Amino acid sequence: MKLRADQTGERGLPMPLWLQGALESAQAAVISALVVAVPIIAVWATAGFQDGGADVLARLAGQAWLLIHGVPLLLHTVGSGAGSASLPDAGALSLVPLGLTLIPFLLAWRAGRRLARASYTDQLWQALLGSWLVYAGFGLTTGFICRTSDVGITLWAAALAPLVPFALGMVIGARREAGSWSRLIGVDAVAWLSRTSQHSRWAGSYLGSAIKAGCVALMASLAMSAVLLAVDLFIHWNLIVAVFEALDAGAMGGAVLTIAQLGFLPNLVVFAFAWISGAGFALGAGSQAGALGTAVGPLPSIPVFAALPAGSLDFGFAALVVPVIAGTLAGWWFLREGENHFDEWLSIKIRARWFTAAASTLALGVMVGSVAGILAAGLAWLARGSAGVGRLTDIGPDPLRTALFVAAEVGIGVVIGYAAGPWLERQQKLREADLETAAN
Structure with missing residues (x-):
């Protein structure tokens, strides 16, 4: 089994594929989180929030990061009931800004190309597995930390939903770099069709x-x-x-x-x-x-x-x-x-x-x-x-x-x-x- 010709000799000390995938995933998660946090910090700098505590801003940024990945946020508000009574009300914020979802998608696309260049033919799954586990862990941790009494987050959704745009972007980027599925996963589709x-x-x-x-x-x-x-x-x-x-x-x-x-x-x-x-x-x-x-x-x-x-x-x-x-x-x-x-x-x-x-x-x-x-x-x-x-x-x-x-x-x-x-x-x-x- 050999590296693809364009990658031979790229590194003197090769890094384990699962570790490189984990590092690429962590890098993409941090960059996308910073991009989401910048507008929130800008509003805070102009006294746009009544409660401007650092913990509040961090949770808000985390919730926004989860939302652009398709994780629904359960909003708990107080609605007006019959007479003077107030009844608790809950609704899900699930309208995903697809334009902002392109940020983690493109970062994953870049990571997928880098991992494809560094992987042996039909061994990319090791890098993808390490990457996806870390990204799911990042989402799970963010969901756990950013839950509040006003905003509920389902932990399994926080772990799995971010994997959809991220995994899709990574696979497309890897396929783009490999040039064909056979070079990517080691399956010759032409030979299979000929049979x-x-x-x-x-x-x-x-x-x-x-x-x-x-x-x-x-x-x-x-x-x-x-x-x-x-x-x-x-x-x-x-x-x-x-x-x-x-x-x-x-x-x-x-x-x-x-x-x-x-x-x-x-x-x-x-x-x-x-x-x-x-x-x-x-x-x-x-x-x-x-x-x-x-x-x-x-x-x-x-x-x-x-x-x-x-x-x-x-x-x-x-x-x-x-x-x-x-x-x-x-x-x-x-x-x-x-x-x-x-x-x-x-x-x-x-x-x-x-x-x-x-x-x-x-x-x-x-x-x-x-x-x-x-x-x-x-x-x-x-x-x-x-x-x-x-x-x-x-x-x-x-x-x-x-x-x-x-x-x-x-x-x-x-x-x-x-x-x-x-x-x-x-x-x-x-x-x-x-x-x-x-x-x-």
Whole structure:
């Protein structure tokens, strides 16, 4: 067993892989904690907290670190009961700022690349095991120390939830450095596939291309949603600025508020995606905001909420075409990939070409639409959550509703794109021929 060629002789005294993984993990945990603590210290420096004790600030920073890793915080407040009685109330703060979650993810990505460079082929698991155990221990310790009478933390969630973005980033970084799974874990996928039957390889190619097409549709939809979100923020910029001015948070408070809103920017993109799909999203229990209409109650004074289109929109239904366009691009991409083996198999079994072409195209639309819908449901689940206060216990899109809307719209687009693909290919070849003729 040998080190990969690009790592031979990198160190004179090699460190045990589990220890190096533990050190990389500890470094990532400390850096991400410091990044989270800096805005809190800045607010404290401007007398932004009534209780500015060091222990209070440390616990608040720890709670924020757990939140960006997806650990729900159980808020215990006192609500008004019937008459003059006060009843204890509890809500979970589980709305994760996905933009800030990128901090530990990117640190893990960097650590994964470093560990892959230092590991023997198929021995990376030792480094990953040491790293993940230390990171889970860091989360468990943080959860134990930062629990208070007002903020409850489930210890098993504090230990396991931070491993999700960290482990994902580390594995992706290691795979990026290794260049292939076979070099990373010592399994030759090509050799394994060569031992399967031709029909199995065709089925695998078809399913793999359908999954990739679903990803193409999802990424195209998210890209267009991000553009529409940017346009909406630009159009309503005066309202956003008015809310900022009304808050009068000062320079430091305004900066921290801006950072917090940027942290939720990926969530807002997913919200915009659900909005254009027609599934919509909630901004409080019983509310719904979508392209087909918006009905929400009073909202907190958060500047970005001022950009939310309100009321009945005359042409809001036009936004539903965005996922269809994304599906059209995915269908065209699948045609260019040339892996529609189901259509080939069906045309061999049934001679009626008009039937096999229509049936295989509809099956493709269902397949790719289902993939896009499942991925959209996953994004909706990640982006949604609870603010733990009053009506704001339900924020974000409903995963099942989003999946159904996106699957239907992308599926329609895939059928259109795959059916129109040959004509689009001919048009592209004609344009290329005209350009070549003009150049000559």
